[in-house]
Amino acid sequence: MTFDEFAAARLPALLRYAVMLTGDRDRAQDIVQDVLIRAHSRWWRIRRADRPDLYVKRMVTNEFISARRRRALRTVPLDADPGSAGGPVHPDHAVTGTDTDDLWRRLAELPRQQRAVLVLRYYEGLPDAEIADVLGCASGTVRGYASRALATLRLELTESSVATGGDKP
Amino acid sequence: MTGAPEMLTDTFRQHEHLAPDAGDVLVQIRVGTVRATRRRLALRTAAAVAAIVVAVPIAYVWADRHAQLSVVPADAPTRSRTTLIPGPLPAVLFPLTPGWLPPGLHSNPTAGALWIIETSKPDEPAFHVSIAPRHVKRAGSRQVPVGGKPGEFLTADARSGQTSVSFERSPGRWVTIVGFGGRGTEATLVRIATNLRDEPVTSGTALKFALLPKGYVPMVLSPYQVVLGLSEGNGRDDPRRFRIHYRKLFGDHRKGERVLVGGREAWLRKAGLEDPMNPEDAPRPGATRYRYLLEIPIENGQYLRVETPDNTELSRADVLRFAAGITVPAGVDPGT
Numbered sequence: 001m002t003f004d005e006f007a008a009a010r011l012p013a014l015l016r017y018a019v020m021l022t023g024d025r026d027r028a029q030d031i032v033q034d035v036l037i038r039a040h041s042r043w044w045r046i047r048r049a050d051r052p053d054l055y056v057k058r059m060v061t062n063e064f065i066s067a068r069r070r071r072a073l074r075t076v077p078l079d080a081d082p083g084s085a086g087g088p089v090h091p092d093h094a095v096t097g098t099d100t101d102d103l104w105r106r107l108a109e110l111p112r113q114q115r116a117v118l119v120l121r122y123y124e125g126l127p128d129a130e131i132a133d134v135l136g137c138a139s140g141t142v143r144g145y146a147s148r149a150l151a152t153l154r155l156e157l158t159e160s161s162v163a164t165g166g167d168k169p
Numbered sequence: 170m171t172g173a174p175e176m177l178t179d180t181f182r183q184h185e186h187l188a189p190d191a192g193d194v195l196v197q198i199r200v201g202t203v204r205a206t207r208r209r210l211a212l213r214t215a216a217a218v219a220a221i222v223v224a225v226p227i228a229y230v231w232a233d234r235h236a237q238l239s240v241v242p243a244d245a246p247t248r249s250r251t252t253l254i255p256g257p258l259p260a261v262l263f264p265l266t267p268g269w270l271p272p273g274l275h276s277n278p279t280a281g282a283l284w285i286i287e288t289s290k291p292d293e294p295a296f297h298v299s300i301a302p303r304h305v306k307r308a309g310s311r312q313v314p315v316g317g318k319p320g321e322f323l324t325a326d327a328r329s330g331q332t333s334v335s336f337e338r339s340p341g342r343w344v345t346i347v348g349f350g351g352r353g354t355e356a357t358l359v360r361i362a363t364n365l366r367d368e369p370v371t372s373g374t375a376l377k378f379a380l381l382p383k384g385y386v387p388m389v390l391s392p393y394q395v396v397l398g399l400s401e402g403n404g405r406d407d408p409r410r411f412r413i414h415y416r417k418l419f420g421d422h423r424k425g426e427r428v429l430v431g432g433r434e435a436w437l438r439k440a441g442l443e444d445p446m447n448p449e450d451a452p453r454p455g456a457t458r459y460r461y462l463l464e465i466p467i468e469n470g471q472y473l474r475v476e477t478p479d480n481t482e483l484s485r486a487d488v489l490r491f492a493a494g495i496t497v498p499a500g501v502d503p504g505t
Contacts, residue, residue, distance in 0.1 A: 007195060011195055011198075041209065119181065
């Protein structure tokens with residue numbers, strides 16, 4: 001698979017993932033652009049990985065979590081108003097727009113590792129073992145991040161769903 | 170009652186619309202990769218020039234006798250329909266030359282791309298021309314004719330102020346011209362696109378080829394990385410390309426069949442095509458599609474790799490002969 005083929009196939013999903021991490025359209029674009037430009041220069045090595053997509057996702061996550069990026073992000077307030085982003089809001093959900101907007105704002109206040117765990121678990125649907133691989137930590141650490149994040153968000157979650165990495169109760 | 174997992178999943182999905190348009194970002198990435206490659210090329214060229222001045226080129230393999238040097242008997246050399254022809258041919262930086270440019274601008278070809286810059290501001294690109302085998306239609310674009318061929322004009326991106334025109338110059342050969350800083354009006358971009366000529370811009374390379382597969386021309390990616398492409402093809406992205414790369418590798422890469430190439434020990438193996446995520450795996454038993462990978466250890470963990478296209482028409486013996494005709498400079502560090 002060439003870099004161009006990879007980029008064309010995976011870019012939309014990477015951008016969505018980056019938006020979930022950052023909560024910000026421009027920051028997501030910056031991170032994904034930077035990461036893929038770096039990935040291009042070492043593509044001969046990345047393409048040999050068992051899962052190049054996971055490798056690049058790890059690069060995006062690391063870029064998001066890095067201190068340098070964190071400092072930059074703190075100067076950019078999260079724009080949680082969907083109307084200002086110019087996109088549609090889909091009201092046909094069990095959770096109301098008000099609930100999700102409020103939760104979206106509170107997600108932005110979480111430490112980055114904790115937010116990354118929630119995104120990987122509840123948006124990407126990855127098991128804890130793969131989340132640990134992406135974040136470069138142990139599965140127990142992943143569960144710890146998730147528990148603390150959910151406690152901060154004051155969301156109730158059954159013990160089984162924490163342990164199995166996002167399985168619905 | 171909605172559970173926490175569902176609530177989080179719903180929250181994330183309801184904000185997917187915040188994601189930027191992938192087509193726009195792809196353009197930015199292409200421009201960024203070309204710029205990064207250009208910077209690396211400039212640095213490596215400077216290093217290569219310094220090294221070549223003091224290096225004694227080692228021609229490690231040549232002559233027709235190398236096939237006979239193979240430790241393992243070569244298989245059916247007469248099968249080949251693609252013959253090797255004597256080199257060298259000038260290496261191509263970019264296969265197109267602009268036939269018209271706005272006043273005060275000149276072209277600056279790099280590996281795989283053409284930058285068009287202001288003569289008075291050499292660090293500020295005005296336009297960028299690239300070629301790709303396919304094209305991703307972008308949101309917000311509209312159709313424009315380019316020299317009688319269907320094309321696509323993408324209006325200025327609010328964030329970057331860039332515009333672009335893409336058109337299929339020949340089947341599987343998409344040309345994209347990006348305009349920067351407000352210079353890329355539709356008329357200007359179309360005029361540049363219409364006047365592109367099939368005249369390659371050539372360059373020197375640290376790798377020299379005594380023999381070339383017939384119909385192929387060397388195309389420079391960096392001083393130590395050359396693609397052999399069909400002259401009408403797309404170069405680096407053409408699946409019919411040969412790739413020759415001299416670089417430092419970590420670990421042991423002596424895999425496959427031990428052969429001698431011009432007296433040097435080398436390692437030849439076949440790579441399968443079944444798993445695109447692991448393109449260097451051996452082909453499955455009975456597979457009819459594969460390519461050759463030849464690794465030649467040179468010095469200090471540096472290898473010359475010759476990679477043929479999928480199902481190349483070169484025989485195994487031809488691959489060895491071709492590799493034997495490659496010269497690399499001694500005493501240089503090609504990097505990884």
